[in-house]
Amino acid sequence: MTTEVTNIVVEVMPHFEGYVYPNESGQHPLWSVLIVLYPYITGLVAGAFIMASLVRVFKVRALEPVYRLSMLTALAFLLCAPLPLLFHLGHPERCYEVMMTPHLTSPMAIFGFVYAWYLMAVLLLELWFDFRRDLVAWSNVTSGFRGIIYRLFTLGVTDVSGPALRLDDKIGRTLSIVGIPSAFLLHGYVGFIFGSIKANPWWGSPLVPIIFILSAVVSGIALCVFNYMVLSWVRRRNTDMPCLDIMARFLFYALVVDAAVEGLDWIHRIYAAEEGFQIMKVMIREKLFYTLNLGQATMGTLLPLLLLGSLQLLRKRVPELIRRRMYFASSALILVGVLAMRWNVVIGGQLFSKSLRGVMAYKMEFSGMEGWFMGAVLLALPFTILTVFIKLFLSEKLPSAGHGEPTAARG
């Protein structure tokens, strides 16, 4: 045999153990690492928006320094949210067809509606009303390409009088209130796609959409903490400690609720011990040992709970520098932990046979459309877009921008 042929044959033969249906033994999981990234990125969007709404709707004034950063984070990640799906499906040149022939009875196609609503009706509108006053001011003092961008974004409206700004603030707040259920809808929908597959015991549970939303909130707040600390470090600015303390407190609360509901889900699964329980035990003990026990449970949940929880009790006794490092470590751990959680859901649900008596394997390739490299590019892309947004809309050289607070015509 030529080496080309033998190499191909050795590589394409997947491994499996136990009783596996013939059609399952010959293929790798259909939903690859790109489909792991899709709920991860969508969750970060929803979480970052919820974080921003703490300022706008729930009036947590201490968080104002990160309000605009959170909103821009949500936008940067939302712009990248459909990309994993687009690349996974192939034929990106046909992507417009899904919009030309909208389908109302397919749960998968509903993503188009949910996404369009969240991007166009919530996030972009709220950002526009928030930034309008500044966009007008910046377009007056900036020339060149930047100036054109600012002028374009003002949509030609230069009225920044008191009543106009008050109206902006009112509409922005209303949009924020509408945005909270919309963010829940966006990520609840992603959870629903998995939770409604009743033939798969790993996915089919009504708690899955709720777990998805809660883990999204946790990962979104962690991302805001992470971004804020990195941005402060890059700009050589001191972090606003009261703001960071409050963010970490909300992160802790969200993590407690998330861990409690996930724990509840597991208690329910263990007590009910339905037909898929035996195979789940195999998954936990063998196939997903590292990503579930170490990645999701230990690194992503227990360690951050310990770090953040101890700071809730001992905040005043811990010096600022140590506190900052603990917050940074917790947020990074949570971000890794939630990624591991998405992996466990998406890949874990495809690693066992429909016979519930055998397991398959998934070996991620490096290059190629569904490999490590593409995954890394897709994860780096929203950060790149966010950097451009920060340069454009959170620049320290522009008047009144700073880290930003809600524009709000106060008074």
Added chain:
Amino acid sequence: MGLFKMPPQIVRLVLLTIAIVGSYFVARAFLTPASFHQYGWFRGNALEELASYQPVFAGKKSCEECHDDQYQKLMKGAHKGLSCEGCHGPSQAHVDDPDDTAARPKKEPFSACVRCHEFNPSRPKWHHQIVSRTHYSGNKCTDCHVPHSPLDVP
């Protein structure tokens, strides 16, 4: 006159929304395939479209007309159920113009054999299977096998 009393930013947003939604419907009018929804949620003329393609496979009978000896040999052996073009590739162009050397089917690649005979647990036990990596260190399956008559020795 109510429109002119609306705040300017709202007027601009309403106009922008109308422009976006309007351009969507214009795009939809142009980009939706004409026969969509004719019968259901798919292109009504999908089958006609497929039928209009120029066939590239000529069929076993066309091969028999010129390669009768190989055909007879094949029909006596275990591979009689296989199509010629399954291993040799599509040959309509070759049938249309047998003198055109460029249109002749290529020499079959070795992957044509392992496509069916590489070991795969989902294949039935009676089907002859090998693990090509350990089966033979040479280059060609035809060193030892005759594909047109698998039980013969070359």
